[in-house]
Amino acid sequence: MKNAAIVIVTSIMLLTIVSCEDMMGDFLEKAPGVDVTEDTIFSSRSQVEMFLASIYEYGVHSNLGLGSPDNGAPAIANSAGTIDAGATDEAEACANWYDPQKWNNASVSPDNTDDPRFSHRFTAIRKVTVMLDRVDEVPDITKEYANQLKAESKFIRALNYFEMFKRYGGVPIIDHRLQLDENLKIPRSSVEDVVNFIVKDCDEAIPDLPINQLGALRGRATRGAALALKARTLLYAASDLFNTDKPYLDFGTNNKLICYGNKDKERWKLAADAAKKVLDWAKEANCYLITDQGLDGNYKYSWQTYDNSEIIFAEKSSDAMGKYTWPWSAISPPTVYPGNAGQSGVTVTLNLVSKYEDRLGNKVDWNGGNDLQAKMASLDYRFSQTVVGNLMRWNSEFPKLQLWQDSGNGPGADVNTCYGGFWLHKLYPEEISESVWRKVPNSTLYQLNEAYLNYAEALNEYNEGPTQEAYDAINTIRKRSGQPDLPTGLGYLEFRAKVRNERAIELAFDGHRFYDIRRWMIAEEEGVMQGGMLGIKIYQIPESTEYRYEPYVFETRSFSRRMYLHPFGTGEINKGYLIQNPGY
Incomplete structure (x- = not known):
């Protein structure tokens, strides 16, 4: 399904290259394939890029409902249906x-x-650990490209851990290839440890990722994608559900599996700083809000036109769906x-x-x-x-x-x-109509408009009231659709209400x-x-x-x-x- 601008392979070829166990139990109980298969994977650039394609395939989700395999969707699609x-x-x-x-x-x-991709995430994570372990052995790639492949893999691992964190809180952390003599029943880690693990993967990936991916390479991870993932993770971590000493339900000695166990305002500062780095990257990467399609067209263009200047990272399909x-x-x-x-x-x-x-x-x-x-x-x-x-x-x-x-x-x-x-x-x-009835269903996962709203929210929460930078961020989003600036002099809770309403409108139906x-x-x-x-x-x-x-x-x-x-x-x-x- 994914078109990661690498060699596109059939499912039969992928199965030949690597064993694709579906369930986490298989991940924990079995080696990821026989040695000769792994040796083949890491014998050349073309082979390792096919393996990377399979990591994207299992590790990058779609926010669209893609049905189930018996309805024409790929086997690893989001089968929630809508x-x-x-x-x-x-x-x-x-x-x-x-x-x-x-x-x-x-x-x-x-x-x-309601999580049809749970097992696929651990398949992707298992593949990432193999990539990190062996990619330096590939003879016909440079050290710089090997580091980029590691960075892309770490981004995808972080993406999958974030998708689990936002659903479950703390989950098992698997950061290396497990051996049979290890404890294979990995318990849940705390919310704090999972957040730190996601941030660490992003921080390690950012220097080795390209600032942007152009043309046929769109769909592969960039520096901006890792920055945006880190910013969203820290925003969630700073929010009431997790940033508290009293979880939504008492969990006794396991409270830290579902919250931090303490409330710390500094988490909002981390979220604000991370969102600002996304905005700074965007200026360097020529990533900008759509403002040239008219007030009645800017917003629609930003969600309807694939690969436009506002998109940071998207799930890129290759199959047109009717x-x-x-x-x-x-x-x-x-x-x-x-x-x-x-x-x-x-x-x-x-x-x-x-x-x-x-x-x-x-x-x-x-x-x-x-x-x-x-x-x-x-x-x-x-x-x-x-x-x-x-x-x-x-x-x-x-x-x-x-x-x-x-x-x-x-x-x-x-x-x-x-x-x-x-x-x-x-x-x-x-364009879908009786005459043009098929369209590739790309799904935008990270977009620049979110970064402005994340920044405004985090600044307001950290300062317990809006700064000028917070006003500027939210007004930038409003202006491109013709809405007037927010009134000045808003208090902490008043500005919070405005930010939340703006997110409901600007990010509607984006997951x-x-x-x-x-x-x-x-x-x-x-x-x-x-x-x-x-x-x-x-x-x-x-x-x-x-x-x-x-x-x-x-x-x-x-x-x-x-x-x-x-x-x-x-x-x-x-x-x-x-x-x-x-x-x-």
Whole structure:
């Protein structure tokens, strides 16, 4: 699946090169292949680059729902089927069999987990340890290139440990090739040790990574990718979920597996400094925010156009996927392309829509009225580049979706599943249509806009109030979409609320909201991951171009405090090396 700009190999070739055990148990119990196979891998540049391609393949995830192998997705894809927004106040995944529903009804459990890539991460980590152990033996590469391959591998190891840290807290650290005479049942490490391990891998990788990757090499790790990963890790580490002496649930002597065990404001300083280094790198690497596509196009261009100047690191696919297959089928409304009816699309909640200001920076009232079209037209330009509302454009084939009650068989007219009254459009390429029906599903994992918001948040938290640098960072993001600067004189909590709202808008549907909610520990607030999810019902007004709308609760969700972290799967717990997270 991955196109890491290395030699593309078939799965049969990869299996010939290296044994690809799926489960962590295999990692711990078996050597990574016979000696002759390893000798072959490290006998030449071409062979070792094929091995590196397999590390990217297993180690770099997609935020898109890629289905499962029997539905045409590669064997190691994210098989959750859809994006995680449907488990938050962003949206509802309309098909009731999607994984987000486990969170909405609080049924997620060790037997019903939501982490299809758990075993793949340890496969990637195992491969990294082999690379680090033997890459210096390759005869036809320079020392500098060997160091780059080590750095790329360390970045991928750090990426996978971060993905586990944000889900589980502390996890087992495997930093070398295990021998059969070692203790092969590695226990969980503390949150602090895992964070330090991620940061160490990033720090060691940064000097040997290229400042940028261009052309066919896009998709391989850069200095900016490692800096961005370090910054995000430290932001999470400084946040309430982990930066505390009292975890979300008492875990007795194991508290440090799920939090630091102390609260330290200096962690916010580390996060701010790390975010600033991303911004400094961006200037050197010619990485910049999109500002030349117009206020009504900048934001859409930044998420829709692959390899644009704002993207720091992306999962790069090589296979074009059709509109009737994942991930596109999980996003598009069922009546736009009827073959997708089983997936039912992603409907955006009023909970999210109400976070959009108008273009003067004012909060918008959504209590009901006869002015729906005018209200939507007044919103922040990012709204129409993220969401499709009534009579708004999907693409050239469907220039006006009909979302009112009793709208017949028109495009988008299946209001029975459009619970929110709005459809998600972000992530779905404009060009997919009846004539162009396949598109490679790249997934942006790190983008420059996040670095500005990370910097603003960390500065405010560390200083217990916004500095000018914090204002400048958040206003830079707002300005490129035409929003006015934030008012000056905001207090600590007022600025925090603005930053959090800005993240909800700017980073919507990019895989951030679920984890932001948990690290801020706001899931239990009404309408976040608990309580009423709001939508609107839309009605025609006779002889008028306007439409009446009425807000309503389409779903009431449940949240248990145990859900601030994921459960480990029963199969992993039964292997005897893990302590389950509390409450499961």
